[in-house]
Amino acid sequence: MWRLEKGVAEGSTEIPKGEALPLEYNFVGLNAISFDKGCYVGQELIARTHHREVIRKRLLPLKFLDNNGKEVEGKVIPGSDVINTVSNKTLRSVT
Known part of the structure; x- marks a missing residue:
């Protein structure tokens, strides 16, 4: 873990x-x-x-939240957006 x-x-x-x-x-x-x-x-x-300091990709831990801010348990639905909660920008969609 x-x-x-x-x-x-x-x-x-x-x-x-x-x-x-x-x-x-x-x-x-x-x-x-x-x-x-x-x-x-x-x-x-x-x-x-x-x-x-130019690393184009990096392994990062992600925490998936639903629309209510609760952590999603189990599988994440393909097509879900990965959003930076600090900048509120969409980074990528889950494939």
Whole structure:
């Protein structure tokens, strides 16, 4: 439950191999990436992306609420909107 609430992926079963950047899966917050260590494969890309602060997608925990503000239990209906409650902007529809 902790892992899901914090948006932490379950290793290679949830992280596509060869398609994902460690930054997209919150590895910095887990101290799984070193920016002080010497060279490693992909180090330049990871460091550049981290310092530019441009991460186009990221794994985040979501909480789904109904129109009354109560948390939805069970499945979410496809076509439901994902809304940022702070800005009140629609981010995406659930597919």
